[in-house]
Amino acid sequence: MADLIATLRSLLHLEEIITPDSPDYQANAQTWAAQKQLHPRVVVRPTSIESLSKVIAHLYSTDLDFAIYGHGFMSTSAQDVLVNMTAFDEFHFDKHSELVTVGAGQPWGEVYRKLAEVAPGYAVVGARTPSVGVGGTITSGGLSWISAEHGCISDPANMLDARVVKYDGSVVWASAEPDLLWALRGGGGGFGALAQVVLRVFPYPTEIWAGTILIPRDKLEQVADGLVELDSQPADPKITMLIYVVKKRVLESLGAEPDMLLIHVFDAHGETHGRETFRWALDIPGAVDRTKVTSLMGVVGLQDKVDAVKGSMKQFWAPFSIPVLSRETIIRAVRWSDGIQRLDESLGDCTYLILELFASRDPAGSVSDSAYPRPAGMKHLLILGTGCPSDAGLDKEKLAHDLAAQATSHILGKDEEPHYLPSGQEDFYDPQKIWGPHFPRLQSIRRRYDPRKRFKGAVSV
DSSP states (O other), X not given: OHHXXXXXXXXXXXXXXXXXXXXXXXXXXXXXXXXXOOOOSEEEOOOSHHHHHHHHHHHHHSOOOEEEOOSSTTOXXXXXXXXXXXXXXXXXXXXXXXXXXXXXXXXXXXXXXXXXXXXXXXXXXXXXXXXXXXXXXXXXXXXXTTHHHHOOTTSTTTEXXXXXXXXXXOXXXXXXXXXXXXXXXXXXXXXXXXXXXXXXXXXXXXXXXEEEEXXXXXXXXXXXXXXXXXXXXXXXXXXXXXXXXXXXXXXXXXXXXXXXXXXXXXXXXXHHHHHHHTHHHHTSTTOEEEEEEEOHHHXXXXXXXXXXXXXXXXXXXXXXXXXXXXXXXXXXXXXXXXXXXXXXXXXXXXXXXXXXXXXXXXOSSOGGGSSOOOXXXXXXXXXXXXXXXXXXXXXXXXXXXXXXXXXXXXXXXXXXXOEEOTTOOOTTOOHHHHHGGGHHHHHHHHHHHOTTSOSOXXXXX
């Protein structure tokens, strides 16, 4: 440990090194899922591209276990050194080109806030959850409140370029190395340290009707009927919605009462249009209307408490697309969640299910333009997270893991092949099925940008 610290001190400024006895250690090393916390011997937080370059080149040349830290649900850890990227939080908006250059280490909430300050009335295709990070969402494809209209965060129309520190410490703009830029667009990471990204911004409505409609759980069948009827109408890219089926811990983070289904609506046409579109939900007996008119930043802020449960649970992440939305699928999904509560209350309290309707669209160009070749017609998603308290034993942890691994067959049926999203990287995933025909090319690029197999990425080298 002394030798490690001495070497890092020769490369970095003292304030860029965080040891376990530092009061800042926990905040800079906390993983979302408690079982992934490896308690690194030291955290480094480079504050410049020069410092990042030095530390990546050094760590890559050693046998030390290291990882590049992310904010989100798949945040990773390391036994020896964790490279925390949060100091890369710069923001530069160019109104003439309608481009914004942002530090890849900051959470999306900061990007929305800064854009609202300098360019009200403009929007960026960014994550729904404000506490997840820029870099991780781009390398995992990334979905936004406005993806039904503008596609994935990593699509070429949205993410134009990225500044990367490669394994040898060299710094490049990925546009100069087209294979690298292609791989960063949803390729699962492991190609270097992503320091900055260039994103497109565009004018967007500022009076969005959004918020939650709380529905009693015993009205599930009415909700299912309303969703299927809405899905049968011609798709409107300015309308999307989420349905949360969650229990105690996550309910508290969302500020909701127990035994309610949460329908989170979004209509960029405004309140009149939104109330007409979702009249079927508002008119369900017992419905509680918590909607309002707000901006895109305000919509994202409705989930600003989600980060409060970070690290409090062992969790396993299973996001997948739904090929056909049906009444039966919706009911089976909710009953699957209820079944976990009956099986084990502590697991039920740490489990969530989010149905995302009208969440995406086909890419504007060819599916070959990005590393992630999402399936044609991908429109609806189901996001599952099974878990148990962070202090639970290995038996409950294994049970939570197995429930996540088996969830798709219970909900979609045993004969349906699930299409998991790149944002989920558990051991029951088959990366070759996620990236399909792009998998061999991604492996080849990983070997080129990670010749010693030292970075952590979803696609094996």
